[in-house]
Amino acid sequence: MATEGTVTLRDIAEAAGVSIGTVSLALNEGKGIALATRQHILEVARTLGYEQRLPRRSVKVPKTVGILIERLPIAPTSDPFNKTVLLGLEAAARREGYRIALEFVHPDDGLNMDHWTPEVTAGMIILGGGDLDRNLVQAVVESHLPVVMVDHYIPGIGLPAVVPDNFAGAYTMTQYLLEKGHRRIGFVRGPSKYWTLSERLAGYMLAMQQEGLGPDQELIPPRISSGEEKGYGETLRLLDLPEPPTAIFAVSDKTAVGVYRAIHKRGLSIPGDISIVGFDDIEITRVLSPALTTVQIPAEMMGQVAFDRLLKLKDTPEESATLPIKWSLPTKLIVRDSVRNQHTD
Known part of the structure; x- marks a missing residue:
């Protein structure tokens, strides 16, 4: 090991396991070096007796x-x-x-x-x-x-x-409904500005297409409800179709709340008259009546x-x-x- 007073940048670089250029950046507070690396090099320099040549102000690690x-x-x-x-x-x-x-x-x-x-x-x-x-x-x-x-x-x-794997989650949920015998499956979409919600729509559409059932645009009504009313207007439109869906896939559990309200408003029962599923598995899914089948996200x-x-x-x-x-x-x-x-x- 080099003695005090003879420590060079090469000595520090070899002891720290980095290049001489990296040592120079660390000692001169240059840019382009990770804070953890800088701290390590400064500690090595002090150990080697380079203390008196280091900047007096310490490098503050943002927390x-x-x-x-x-x-x-x-x-x-x-x-x-x-x-x-x-x-x-x-x-x-x-x-x-x-x-x-x-x-x-x-x-x-x-x-x-x-x-x-x-x-x-x-x-x-x-x-x-x-x-x-x-x-x-x-x-x-x-x-x-x-x-x-x-x-x-x-x-x-x-x-x-x-x-989360939104696409696979929606695809799996749609397959589940198909396995239960549903063929007319409505989808209540979300705002297009949310890319993740669009992935859920894509998962639903692929599962329906693979079953030879879509896409049927009348089962995917345009978004007309928002806020606390989300899902409500779209569900009423689905229920007013000449051949209403037997199941509705709500793009989120919060949207499913509006779907439930619209169905109850029409005097229909869940799942007796129509089945409902959601996405997210937030707390309200367990207190809805009946409890909501949904897709769980590891939030x-x-x-x-x-x-x-x-x-x-x-x-x-x-x-x-x-x-x-x-x-x-x-x-x-x-x-x-x-x-x-x-x-x-």
Whole structure:
């Protein structure tokens, strides 16, 4: 080992297992080096007796992760799905000694990234889609912070994403209804701005096509209801068809609530007159009467995986230059009491 006063950059590089250039960047606080790597090199330099040549001010490791989420009519802690994802994020952050900070975004407000800087922010997580459009996401990309998307991705923008397997979940649910003897299956869609909801529609359509039953556009009414009324108007339109569906697939459990209301409004029973299924497996599915058959999403795990992936990008920034990965977590069919077996008629 080199003695005090004769320590060179090469000595530090060999002891730290990095290049001389990386050592130079670390000692001079240059850009393009992970904070964890910088800290490691500084510690090695001090151990070798390079202490007096190091900058007196220490390198502060950011311990805050920013969470960007679209501004919804209700608080994210009141939204059943986002609340669960945030629980997973918060648990993972606490485990690693980080805190999370939420910022609510609306496209009319734009996005100011000035306060999300590498000096104070370890990285960014974009939760959900809709109003978090291409321009907003691109602004985050240009901040040069590590970024991971959750329950959302935008084709053409190279960001890692953690999403549920919406397509497979919807395909499996539609197959389940077909196996129960349903052939007229309506689908109540969601807003087209949510890419993940469009995947659910695609899964339904493929299962119907493979059965030689679609697509039948009259079974997929245009979106006419929103907010607390979502699913209500579309269901009434399906019920008014000359040949109404025997089952309705709601794009989300919150949409299924409106479907239930419309069916009860018409004096019909579930599943006696018509079967209903949903997607997400939020708490209300178990208290609806009858309990809703749905697709379960591992929302809390999505938050945990997203945070773990973000830390990986932070510690190894060279990974961000490789092909971004889309982690698709498996969904699960949850059978309850809202589907009738047509084969027993």
